[in-house]
Amino acid sequence: MESTKRxxxxxxxxxxxxxxxxxxxxxxxxxxxxxxxxSHDTGGSSVMKQVVSQLMWYAIGTVAAVIIMQFDSEQLWxxxxxxxxxxxxxxxxxxxxxxxxxYLNTGAKSWFQLGPLTFQPSEVMKPAFxxxxxxxxxxxxxxxxxxxxxxxxxxxxxMALWTLPVTVLLKLQNDFGTMLVFFAILAGMVVVSGITxxxxxxxxxxxxxxxxxxxxLVISDAGRKILENFGFKAYQFSRVDTWLHPSADTSNQGYxxxxxxxxxxxxxxxxxxxxxxxxYVPVRESDMIFSVIGENFGFIGSALLxxxxxxxxxxxxxxxxxxxxxxxxxxxxxxxxxxxFHVFENVGMSIGLLPLTGIPLPFVSAGGSALxxxxxxxxxxxxxxxxxxxxxxxxxxEFS
Numbered sequence: 001m002e003s004t005k006r007x008x009x010x011x012x013x014x015x016x017x018x019x020x021x022x023x024x025x026x027x028x029x030x031x032x033x034x035x036x037x038x039s040h041d042t043g044g045s046s047v048m049k050q051v052v053s054q055l056m057w058y059a060i061g062t063v064a065a066v067i068i069m070q071f072d073s074e075q076l077w078x079x080x081x082x083x084x085x086x087x088x089x090x091x092x093x094x095x096x097x098x099x100x101x102x103y104l105n106t107g108a109k110s111w112f113q114l115g116p117l118t119f120q121p122s123e124v125m126k127p128a129f130x131x132x133x134x135x136x137x138x139x140x141x142x143x144x145x146x147x148x149x150x151x152x153x154x155x156x157x158x159m160a161l162w163t164l165p166v167t168v169l170l171k172l173q174n175d176f177g178t179m180l181v182f183f184a185i186l187a188g189m190v191v192v193s194g195i196t197x198x199x200x201x202x203x204x205x206x207x208x209x210x211x212x213x214x215x216x217l218v219i220s221d222a223g224r225k226i227l228e229n230f231g232f233k234a235y236q237f238s239r240v241d242t243w244l245h246p247s248a249d250t251s252n253q254g255y256x257x258x259x260x261x262x263x264x265x266x267x268x269x270x271x272x273x274x275x276x277x278x279x280y281v282p283v284r285e286s287d288m289i290f291s292v293i294g295e296n297f298g299f300i301g302s303a304l305l306x307x308x309x310x311x312x313x314x315x316x317x318x319x320x321x322x323x324x325x326x327x328x329x330x331x332x333x334x335x336x337x338x339x340x341f342h343v344f345e346n347v348g349m350s351i352g353l354l355p356l357t358g359i360p361l362p363f364v365s366a367g368g369s370a371l372x373x374x375x376x377x378x379x380x381x382x383x384x385x386x387x388x389x390x391x392x393x394x395x396x397x398e399f400s
Contacts, residue, residue: 014386016319022312023363023378027058029305030364033292036275037285037366050285050366057368061375068379072387073327076380080135083128084162090121091169098173106358107233108174111369122170122178123373127380130185130334132162137193138327152195156203159186159193176236177357181341188337189330219244243355256282260350264294264302271298285366287358290350305364309343316381323384332384335377342374 034054038047071079099113112119136158144151163186170179190200217223218240224232242254246261263279266272274296281291294302313336320332339362346361348354360370 016315016382016385018315019312019378019381022308022315025308026363029293030054030289032274033289033364034285034366036277036292036296037289039275040277041285054366057371060368061372064372065375065379065382068376069382069386071383073325076131076383077135077327080131084132087121087125087128088165088169091125091166094121095169095172110173110175110178120369122175123369124376125166126181126185126338126373127376129166129182130331130338133159133186133189133334134327134330136162137189137330141194147194147196149196149198152199155193156190156195156199159190171231174233177359180357181338181359184341185334185337188333192330192333239355243352246352256288257352257356260288260291261352263291264351267295267298269299271296271301286360287365288350289361289365290347306347313340319381319384325384328384331380335381338377339374
């Protein structure tokens with residue numbers, strides 16, 4: 001009996017309750033915000049239906065996180081290529097079995113649909129991609145313990161090669177916003193991979209130059225014709241137009257952004273109060289959930305939400321340093337970049353700082369696919385403290 005209690009206490013001590021608390025707070029904010037959005041947009045019995053549906057996804061995500069937490073670094077190492085392969089298979093399958101109704105509404109072939117349930121495979125591909133990138137980096141660095149420009153270029157090439165199938169499949173799905181998330185994950189993991197800044201800096205300059213050139217082309221008719229030859233769509237140009245000139249067309253393409261900015265602005269410092277919304281924002285239960293928080297809880301509430309995200313990321317980084325595991329460090333970087341980019345992009349697009357991309361706010365926006373993907377990421381982080389072992393470069397016979 002005493003042995004059982006001791007094991008139970010030891011198991012609890014290995015759980016990072018700081019991360020659990022942050023995710024729980026975000027979940028409560030999400031449920032409250034979804035309730036407000038549903039109350040004003042649909043009303044009736046559908047309000048509790050949406051809230052209960054989100055609770056169900058939280059429950060499934062929690063189970064997924066607990067299961068992933070049971071895997072130690074050696075097991076995750078072995079699972080990485082399997083998870084990556086399954087993710088690629090799902091990304092390919094959705095191109096054929098995509099939801100026709102979602103495609104008509106969004107122009108993206110990104111969702112499976114089974115009755116009332118929908119699922120976006122790219123969301124669970126994100127943690128699978130992070131695992132595979134972590135394995136590629138550690139395996140390469142173990143193979144080349146003495147760094148050189150040649151080995152660094154080789155590592156960069158390997159990472160690009162594993163990213164290429166994901167990029168191609170997301171391009172075929174017309175899901176540019178999700179593609180940006182994978183690029184953000186890749187960028188963060190490149191920085192911590194040990195690749196010399198003599199390679200990283202020129203790459204950053206080149207990529208920035210391409211981005212500035214593309215933006216310059218977007219604002220001219222001749223430039224848009226050139227970009228159309230590279231696969232850019234009319235709706236993508238519209239999003240850029242809306243971003244650059246949000247007040248130019250407040251009834252059509254710019255309506256959603258304009259209403260979001262009005263809602264957040266009307267919240268002022270302290271907000272209008274819980275469930276006291278006056279500005280209608282399309283799809284505010286998911287993509288534009290930050291507008292609900294900004295309107296109801298004002299600048300103070302919005303700042304507190306961002307502070308919770310800061311605490312969550314701090315806790316993730318702290319766990320990584322405590323475990324001193326190189327494979328885990330790469331995984332942690334990928335998960336942090338995934339969540340950080342989602343927050344930055346979602347909040348940025350809600351206030352007009354960035355173009356609209358349809359990226360949800362982690363643990364807050366309504367929807368199951370993104371929530372499960374993020375919870376798997378949390379499970380990967382929780383695994384670090386739960387299996388507190390130290391494997392450094394050259395010490396891992398398993399990692400070769």
